[in-house]
């Protein structure tokens with residue numbers, strides 16, 4: 001690693017204001033080394049941040065943050081922003097327990113203008129700021145930075161549409177690297193590629209930029225005429241026609257790694273009125289050969305060896321892999337099974353289906369709402385859609401789950417990966433709410449497997465269930481390490497299983513909490529307590545009869561779930577107790593009514609007393625209270 005002579009001197013944006021283009025270029029290289037080195041230890045979103053080093057420097061040189069507002073979309077690319085806004089010395093704590101967040105966070109820094117983690121919100125947030133600014137007669141600039149992937153999300157278009165109509169002064173920078181996590185999809189992305197690779201466009205691109213990229217001068221009449229001609233030319237031959245129709249003035253595309261050019265262009269457009277869109281072209285993972293070669297792997301990853309780019313090997317198969325492989329296996333036998341992902345083919349394991357049955361795999365872009373409606377319609381027409389969406393991102397499509405799928409009893413399978421605490425990505429990404437938010441939806445079947453083997457049976461059960469939607473939620477990361485059964489069996493809907501009998505207390509547990517509950521019961525038995533353990537398997541329909549018969553045999557019942565304590569498994573068991581007037585001492589263990597910070601999953605679960613020792617403590621003290 002170099003000496004980082006320039007980076008040493010940089011802590012705040014004021015430190016780069018006077019730097020020349022040459023110095024900024026050098027600083028960009030130093031920043032890349034610094035980030036690669038640090039993220040190889042902490043893990044994180046490497047390739048997105050490497051792609052916007054020059055853009056971030058240019059933005060902070062030209063605009064005056066924190067007065068001017070820079071709004072990052074998703075926020076996974078904001079590492080340079082963090083480093084040069086007072087957090088260089090804490091950067092090694094990125095995503096670590098008690099360390100700085102992997103995403104912009106308003107409580108972390110005044111330079112982080114809006115909390116983010118989920119995609120496609122930046123234009124709406126920037127417009128909200130611009131509207132508030134004007135009402136309060138303030139003067140600052142507002143700049144949203146959105147990726148071409150994030151632009152596939154509907155909310156981004158809602159923001160564009162509203163912004164173009166409101167004509168507020170604001171700038172949207174489109175960071176186009178042709179990648180979402182995998183290659184970007186959809187008509188807008190195709191359109192950019194087609195226009196930009198068009199030979200006519202390429203021949204006159206430079207002249208057009210020179211002609212149209214400057215602020216019109218002269219009298220009002222000249223200005224307006226020039227403007228009209230410019231707009232006409234641009235609409236014909238630049239990729240900006242789309243944005244011009246949305247009421248934005250379009251500039252670009254500009255090489256997003258040419259820092260001198262970026263600074264010049266930003267200085268020019270900064271003074272313009274109305275909604276402006278600047279289109280820049282960047283390379284995801286720029287400057288780190290492994291990330292440039294495989295931007296999907298380096299989009300977000302755990303620790304790795306910076307010399308080789310190799311990640312640490314996982315010990316056991318992950319739930320994601322088991323899901324993806326089982327789905328593909330099922331799809332081999334049933335040609336009506338199709339897979340849908342909202343831009344997460346790799347993250348959800350759908351990639352296995354894509355590799356085998358390309359025409360039965362649908363990447364719809366970062367468009368969870370659309371994914372769910374699309375799946376509903378597919379189901380109605382006789383297909384068996386399996387929609388794999390991370391628990392936290394299905395929140396986006398809640399109304400579609402209710403209105404488009406459940407209300408019509410459509411047999412859509414929701415594979416909810418990353419259910420429960422997810423770790424380093426933190427509160428924007430924990431899947432803390434799904435059991436609760438799905439439980440109140442009529443017609444839903446909700447299950448959660450105790451291990452990777454049960455996940456296979458649940459998926460098999462789900463694709464064969466015809467009466468309505470089924471959600472299977474499972475955690476991030478490695479399975480428990482159990483053997484797989486040789487055949488797949490349907491689990492009767494709404495049945496629990498008693499894993500251990502006991503007379504002092506019963507633990508009713510679900511999903512990834514079943515295994516630690518069993519370990520806790522063993523530890524309790526060494527302390528002289530005879531505790532039963534039930535794997536609830538279903539939150540809906542709950543195994544009413546089965547659970548009542550267990551509950552009636554013990555004086556103490558404890559439910560354990562890696563889900564909000566409000567509205568999940570514990571709440572549904574407590575409903576039964578009230579309805580049946582069962583007199584038993586009852587306690588719910590789960591995620592309390594707060595947003596859980598980031599850190600390693602094991603540590604966070606320990607803090608929440610959701611590890612086996614925590615369960616032992618809770619059960620023992622409750623028995624003795």
Ligand SMILES: Cc1ncc(C[n+]2csc(CCOP(=O)(O)OP(=O)(O)O)c2C)c(N)n1
Nearest residue numbers: 048117118119147148149150179180181343
């Ligand atoms: C609602 C939602 N769905 C999915 C994701 C997961 N996700 C994070 S970044 C990303 C791709 C973003 O692509 P782009 O905006 O082009 O930025 P790039 O990483 O290419 O710089 C996805 C799908 C998310 N953050 N939010």
